[in-house]
Amino acid sequence: MVKTIAQASLGVHEKLMIRKNTIRNGSSKQRLSIVTGIHGDELEGQYLAYLIGSRLREKIEYLNGTVDIYPAMNPLGIDSITRGIPLFDIDMNRIFPGSEEGTMPEALAASVINDLKGSDICIDVHSSNIFLMEIPQIRISVPTAEVLVPYAKMLNVDFIWVHESATVLESTLAHTLNSMGTKTLVVEMGVGMRITKEYCFQVFDGVFNLMKNIGMWSGETVPVREPVISLNRSVGFVNSDAAGIFVPCAKFGDHVEKGQLIGQVLDPLNGSPAADIKAVCSGMIFTLREYPVVYGGSLLARILMSESEEKCHE
Amino acid sequence: MNKEIIFTLRSPYRENMDVVGYRFGSGERSAAIVGSFRGNEIQQMYVCSQLVKILRRLEETGQIVKGKEIMVIPCVNYYSMNIGKRFWPMDNTDINRMFPGYDMGETTQRIADGVFARLQGYEYGIQLASFYQPGNFLGHVKMMETGFTDKELMKKFGLRYGIVREPRPYDTTTLNYNWQIWETKAFSVYSGSTDRIDENAARESIDAILRFLNGTGIITRKVRPGYLTSIIPESNVAQIHTETAGIFVSMTETGREAAENDVIGKIVDPFDGETLSLIRTRFSGIVFFEYDSPLINEHTVVFKIIRE
Numbered sequence: 001m002v003k004t005i006a007q008a009s010l011g012v013h014e015k016l017m018i019r020k021n022t023i024r025n026g027s028s029k030q031r032l033s034i035v036t037g038i039h040g041d042e043l044e045g046q047y048l049a050y051l052i053g054s055r056l057r058e059k060i061e062y063l064n065g066t067v068d069i070y071p072a073m074n075p076l077g078i079d080s081i082t083r084g085i086p087l088f089d090i091d092m093n094r095i096f097p098g099s100e101e102g103t104m105p106e107a108l109a110a111s112v113i114n115d116l117k118g119s120d121i122c123i124d125v126h127s128s129n130i131f132l133m134e135i136p137q138i139r140i141s142v143p144t145a146e147v148l149v150p151y152a153k154m155l156n157v158d159f160i161w162v163h164e165s166a167t168v169l170e171s172t173l174a175h176t177l178n179s180m181g182t183k184t185l186v187v188e189m190g191v192g193m194r195i196t197k198e199y200c201f202q203v204f205d206g207v208f209n210l211m212k213n214i215g216m217w218s219g220e221t222v223p224v225r226e227p228v229i230s231l232n233r234s235v236g237f238v239n240s241d242a243a244g245i246f247v248p249c250a251k252f253g254d255h256v257e258k259g260q261l262i263g264q265v266l267d268p269l270n271g272s273p274a275a276d277i278k279a280v281c282s283g284m285i286f287t288l289r290e291y292p293v294v295y296g297g298s299l300l301a302r303i304l305m306s307e308s309e310e311k312c313h314e
Numbered sequence: 315m316n317k318e319i320i321f322t323l324r325s326p327y328r329e330n331m332d333v334v335g336y337r338f339g340s341g342e343r344s345a346a347i348v349g350s351f352r353g354n355e356i357q358q359m360y361v362c363s364q365l366v367k368i369l370r371r372l373e374e375t376g377q378i379v380k381g382k383e384i385m386v387i388p389c390v391n392y393y394s395m396n397i398g399k400r401f402w403p404m405d406n407t408d409i410n411r412m413f414p415g416y417d418m419g420e421t422t423q424r425i426a427d428g429v430f431a432r433l434q435g436y437e438y439g440i441q442l443a444s445f446y447q448p449g450n451f452l453g454h455v456k457m458m459e460t461g462f463t464d465k466e467l468m469k470k471f472g473l474r475y476g477i478v479r480e481p482r483p484y485d486t487t488t489l490n491y492n493w494q495i496w497e498t499k500a501f502s503v504y505s506g507s508t509d510r511i512d513e514n515a516a517r518e519s520i521d522a523i524l525r526f527l528n529g530t531g532i533i534t535r536k537v538r539p540g541y542l543t544s545i546i547p548e549s550n551v552a553q554i555h556t557e558t559a560g561i562f563v564s565m566t567e568t569g570r571e572a573a574e575n576d577v578i579g580k581i582v583d584p585f586d587g588e589t590l591s592l593i594r595t596r597f598s599g600i601v602f603f604e605y606d607s608p609l610i611n612e613h614t615v616v617f618k619i620i621r622e
Contacts, residue, residue, distance in 0.1 A: 009559035011609030012584045087611070088446065089400055094411075094484050101553065103447065104613040131405065170483035239418060243324040269327075295325055295404060297421035 005070075006111035008104050016076060018108060020115070023056045026064030030216050033068045033116055034207070036125040038092045038173060040077020040084070044190040045125035047200040052207055062219030067211075068119070073112060073173075081193065083129065096176040113176055120214065121151060122184040123207065124174055130192035131291040132299065135253055136199050138227075139186045141165035144178050149229065152185055154213050156206030156224035158253070159286050159304065162231050191290045228284065230304055236283065238301040240265055240294045242275035247292065250285055250301075258282045258309065262301060265294060277301075282309045315370045320387060321428030323421070331393045333429060338369045341381035344532045346436040346498075347523065348387045348429075348489065351410040352401060353394030354509040358442035361505050361519045362388035368524065372535055382532045385436070390429055411484065413492040430492065438530060439493040440523060443502035447615060451603040452568050453518045455543075456502040458485060460494045465545050467499060470529035471522040472540015475602075475620065479548045501526075546620065552597050554617040556581060558590045562610040566601050566617075573598045578617060581610060597621045 006018040034052055036045025049071040056063055072078050076086045084091050085105050098109025116122055128134040137159040138152040145162045152160045169175055177184040187203060190196035209224045211217035240246065248263035250256055256279040265275040277300055279285075287302035294300070321333040349355065349362035366386050372378055389395065393403050401408050407422045415427025433439065445451060454475040455468045468476030485491050493500035503522060506515025525537040556562075558581050566578040572595040579593035593616055603618035610616060 009612035011559050011561070011611055016611075083406060089406075090446070101555075103615050104611050107613045129405070167483050167486040237418070239420065243326045245326065267326075293326055293404070295421045296323055297419060297424040298404070299420055 005115040006108045008108065016108075018070070018073060018075060018112065020068050020070045021053060022066060022068050023053065023060070023063065024066045025060050028065040028216060030065035030214060031068065031119045032065065032207075032211060032214075032216060033070065033119040033122040034125065035070045035073060035116065035122060035173065037070075037072040037074055037078050038124070039126065039129070039192075040074045040080065040082045040086075041130055041192040042083075042127040043078070043193060043195055044127035044200060045187075046071060046078075047195045047197065048125055048203055048207075051200060051204045055204075055208070059219050062217055063211075064218065065211075065216040067216075068116075070112075070116075083192075093173055094171040096171055096173045112173070113180075116173075116177060117180050117182050119177075119182050121210070122174075122177055122182055123155070123187060124184055125187045125189075125203070127190040127192055127194075128188055128287070131289060133191040133252055133288050133290045134188045135159055135286040136187070136189040136202050137161055137286060139163060139188060141169065141175070145231070148178075148183060148185060149231075151183060151210060153227060154206060154210040154224065155185065155187065156202050156209060157187065157189075157227050158225065159284075160227045160229045161235070161286075161304075162229065163235075228304060233307065234281070234305040236279070236281035236303040236305055237299065238262065238277060238280055238303065240275065240277065240298045240300055241296055243295050244268070244274040245292045246277070246289050246294045246298070246300055248277075248288060248300075250279075250288070252285055252288045254285050255306070256282065256285060256303065279303055281305045315366075315373055320432045321425060323393075323425060325393070328393065331391075333387060333390050333425070335432065336366045336369070336386045336388075338373045338384045338386075339378040339380075339382050339532075341383055343436040344382040344384060345438040345440065345527060345530070346385040346387075346433050347440045347442070348390065348433070349442050350389045350395070351391055351489075352408065352444065353391060353397070353399045355442070355444050356395070356509055357505050357507045357511055357516060358444060359389045359395075360511050361442050361503075361516050361523075362386050364516065364520050365523060368520070369533075372533055377534045379532055379534060384527070384532060385433070387429065387433075390425065410489055411487045413487055413489050414496070426489075430489070433489075433493070434496055434498070436498050438526075438532075439490070439498040439500040440526070441489055441500070441502050442519070443490075443504055444508040445504070445603070447603075447605065448508075448607045449603055449605045450507060450512075450568050451504060451618070452600070453506055453515055453522070454504050454602075455522070456504065456548075457500070458491050458494060460491065462494050462497065462499075464499060468501065468545060469543040470526045471501070471503070471543065472525045473503075473518070473522050473543055474541045476543045476545045477548050477551065478545065550621050551602055552599070552619045552621055553615045554593060554595065554619065556591070556593065556610055556612055556614045556616050559610060559612045560584050560590050561608055562605060562616065564604055564606070566604065568601050568604050570601050571599070572601055572619060584609070593617065595619055
């Protein structure tokens, strides 16, 4: 059943509508919410939402509980290739919990939270941005790690990044819901403006595995992979100091040694390299720049430091 | 006057972006004034440019107090301004959501870090700020309540209102908030408009800043008296939301008084011209903000009223 959970009239003959599809079967009161499209340029979740909805439609008899699928939290953004909310130039994931008394985006955010709260688990699917390719991963802030890591491990991702919390992130959907007691997992995978089918299928298997583990799914599932967890391990950030065109020579998911060449920033005008880009630590590349044009400061890669190097640092 | 490059950024194909600062006087870091961070903050850059002109003359005539230094940075982000973008050209991030910055971080974090490193240690910090909604507002000064706030200082600007804001999580990465955390008394001065120059509002802001510099013993130029500033919490500014969408017609202007239940605007159907709704005040007070775009959505803040 498709339902509009928030709406607002736009200037000329149109309504902005945020919709969800509720799929329900059996007697269980458990509820899983799949959220995506908060950033209009992140589309991996579109295919994942389709896959989940399609499987549930075909095999509804195996479902025991409610799955709510919210494919487009920022419908204007998705329809116009815009990351934030068009017109307002606002990042929707920085205005939660919103306010019914606030501006239109804040009022929409408040309606979204109102509808999502009470879910047993919420999965918020992102795809980095148009600049960076991400290995399928779940990001969890330290204060929520104890509760969330066991569920994150069910989701068939390669990596669980437990990071320090920052005050500014208190405005995200995940923080807001977690602080209300709705367990919310943030998935990052792939790259903006594209669909990476392989990753979508991977997390799709994870979603049904999680549902099986919490008693919402009795159909077939496949074994899931054991993710690397960043707890007690550092993440190395590789940023460019030069401006130009980044061309990597390392691949995503590669294990690299500290100092190893992972790419170059090139100067096409002069036909010369502007900088060699080297690994800042030994470990696995879990983020790699996809969009070639870079300024000083542009993020090129993130590396999860290997346990052996971490011990050396200690 | 010393013109200095605060921070330089290279891009693949554009000229370097130099963040330029103008330093007046010498000695203790007394006041820093910063204009635009966003590509549409033309008024904010304009106010700073006029201050640079005035402060240069004050320095030449010995009206900057000995031992006091003033820094003015008119524009931090002209890369965006020159291509008609509001936020950073590459990744659309907002430099004023990147403070205190990080010198090994992303581009806008590095810009924020470079600027903030030069802006630390001043006793007073003034940022020419803008609203994210399109509209006109009464010139005012704002401070964030961080626990280090001396609200009475806002009276030295002589603007009609001084507003105290309770910070939200996203405020914690602004210049104003971080200035205060690093013990600079920080103010945001709002100068009427954003993407076009409002000469009267600019003049009001310039006078207010000169009044403040005079009142805090940094310059000795006489400035005409201002208002007896009312210090109010932001919660006293009531918002009026639209209940329909369409073409917006204002029937008032900022600074005017409005009585409870006055009609101050209307929304007209964009196809058949019929009035869809009348916008009424729910409180009596002064019109503080007025939306100024012809098209308006439902649930948009169309007026803000300072309650009497």
